[in-house]
Amino acid sequence: MRLPLLALLAKEPAHGYELKQALEVTFGSAYPSPNIGQIYVTLGRLEKDGFVRAVDVEQSNRPNKKVYYLTAAGREALEAWVDEPTEGPRVRDEFFMKLVLAPLTGIADRMALVNRQRRHYLSLMRDLDELAERTDPGNRVARLLIEGAMLHLQADLDWLERCQEDLT
Amino acid sequence: MTVTPVIRAVGLVKIYQTGGLPVPAVRGVDLVVEPGEFVAIMGPSGSGKSTFVHMLGGLETRTSGEIWLDGKRADTLSESGWAVLRRQKVGFVFQFFNLVANMTVADNVELPALLGGATPRHARERREYLLAELGLEERAGAAPGQLSGGEQQRVALARALANHPRLLLADEPTGNLDSRNTRDVLKLLGKVHRQGQTIVLVTHDARVASMADRVVSLLDGQIVDDAPIARLQRRPAGTAGDIVELHG
Numbered sequence: 001m002r003l004p005l006l007a008l009l010a011k012e013p014a015h016g017y018e019l020k021q022a023l024e025v026t027f028g029s030a031y032p033s034p035n036i037g038q039i040y041v042t043l044g045r046l047e048k049d050g051f052v053r054a055v056d057v058e059q060s061n062r063p064n065k066k067v068y069y070l071t072a073a074g075r076e077a078l079e080a081w082v083d084e085p086t087e088g089p090r091v092r093d094e095f096f097m098k099l100v101l102a103p104l105t106g107i108a109d110r111m112a113l114v115n116r117q118r119r120h121y122l123s124l125m126r127d128l129d130e131l132a133e134r135t136d137p138g139n140r141v142a143r144l145l146i147e148g149a150m151l152h153l154q155a156d157l158d159w160l161e162r163c164q165e166d167l168t
Numbered sequence: 169m170t171v172t173p174v175i176r177a178v179g180l181v182k183i184y185q186t187g188g189l190p191v192p193a194v195r196g197v198d199l200v201v202e203p204g205e206f207v208a209i210m211g212p213s214g215s216g217k218s219t220f221v222h223m224l225g226g227l228e229t230r231t232s233g234e235i236w237l238d239g240k241r242a243d244t245l246s247e248s249g250w251a252v253l254r255r256q257k258v259g260f261v262f263q264f265f266n267l268v269a270n271m272t273v274a275d276n277v278e279l280p281a282l283l284g285g286a287t288p289r290h291a292r293e294r295r296e297y298l299l300a301e302l303g304l305e306e307r308a309g310a311a312p313g314q315l316s317g318g319e320q321q322r323v324a325l326a327r328a329l330a331n332h333p334r335l336l337l338a339d340e341p342t343g344n345l346d347s348r349n350t351r352d353v354l355k356l357l358g359k360v361h362r363q364g365q366t367i368v369l370v371t372h373d374a375r376v377a378s379m380a381d382r383v384v385s386l387l388d389g390q391i392v393d394d395a396p397i398a399r400l401q402r403r404p405a406g407t408a409g410d411i412v413e414l415h416g
């Protein structure tokens with residue numbers, strides 16, 4: 001979460017709760033909303049690394065709040081992140097490990113593993129469909145996230161079919 | 169009291185014999201589909217999915233085994249017997265549409281309803297409804313040849329549903345559609361299913377399959393899995409996002 005927070009702070013200084021809200025508004029229901037504790041822990045680390053600094057802002061009738069802003073080093077880290085190419089997904093599939101290894105031990109049958117996994121993927125897809133239904137059609141970011149998840153799931157399912165053809 | 173299944177297939181076998189070696193495409197399949205059920209058939213290419221649903225619709229003869237539709241033995245019917253049964257009870261969406269080329273889209277969709285005995289007015293209303301649901305109302309006067317593949321496929325679905333068939337059989341009904349058109353088809357399938365439509369549909373599309381009550385997997389002409397798609401534990405609203413992180 002470090003770099004998304006730096007990116008939000010590059011836009012304008014903010015306190016922790018405002019950052020949480022900004023993440024929620026941007027990504028909508030499609031993204032797990034971070035808890036405020038996580039955000040403060042991350043901000044604390046960023047401060048220690050010299051990427052952000054905090055100023056106390058006095059508030060009447062309330063405790064001071066800390067407003068964070070980006071330092072020059074923070075901006076550099078953010079630019080480096082934006083400039084470098086992003087890794088594509090790799091297959092690091094736990095299911096595939098099960099599929100290859102479990103039958104060797106006699107614990108499970110490959111056909112049964114594949115069949116169960118297929119039905120599980122379809123349940124996940126149904127969940128994504130329901131999530132899409134509940135998502136504000138105007139939130140393009142959230143919609144694209146869900147669509148991305150669906151495309152990944154379709155690829156997983158197609159791969160599962162290949163596994164079934166070749167390994168069972 | 170037991171309900172009569174819409175489909176009961178027993179030991180269904182299809183061996184193609186075209187010249188050289190016999191090709192066993194379907195090798196002993198049993199399937200029961202209850203009224204109102206939505207069954208998705210999945211499996212690798214060449215596993216016998218199309219052959220199987222074509223046999224269920226009487227579009228391909230079986231080598232051996234029995235097919236019962238709505239409690240009536242169907243595999244022993246003549247071609248014309250099948251034609252009557254299909255007209256009364258089965259809507260079929262072919263992988264390659266099979267629309268009548270020299271009729272308009274509207275007439276293609278209305279024809280099965282008219283043949284099934286609907287009044288012209290009912291046939292027209294049903295056609296207007298279905299084409300509108302599929303975003304095709306503007307294309308009613310066009311000839312099939314003037315439509316894109318995706319449009320023709322949706323017309324084929326509208327035609328299959330025109331007559332409120334007892335059974336909807338579909339072979340990859342979203343195979344040629346982009347994601348937006350797929351969504352229209354999904355919505356319509358969901359709607360008719362909720363109204364009690366029995367559906368058996370071949371698909372590779374996880375979104376389509378995930379709407380089914382049950383998934384049947386074919387491999388080398390045999391059923392290797394036949395089970396319901398479980399509901400995930402309901403998550404509290406707003407936390408479903410972790411799926412996205414998992415797979416995104």
Ligand SMILES: Nc1ncnc2c1ncn2[C@@H]1O[C@H](COP(=O)(O)OP(=O)(O)O)[C@@H](O)[C@H]1O
Nearest residue numbers: 184186191193212213214215216217218219220
């Ligand atoms: N008309 C036909 N003549 C001979 N072989 C066929 C014919 N139709 C299908 N097959 C063969 O039967 C098998 C199953 O095909 P099909 O039912 O089309 O599978 P799927 O729809 O799952 O891709 C394949 O090996 C295919 O080559």
Ligand SMILES: [Mg+2]
Nearest residue numbers: 217218219263
């Ligand atoms: Mg096929």
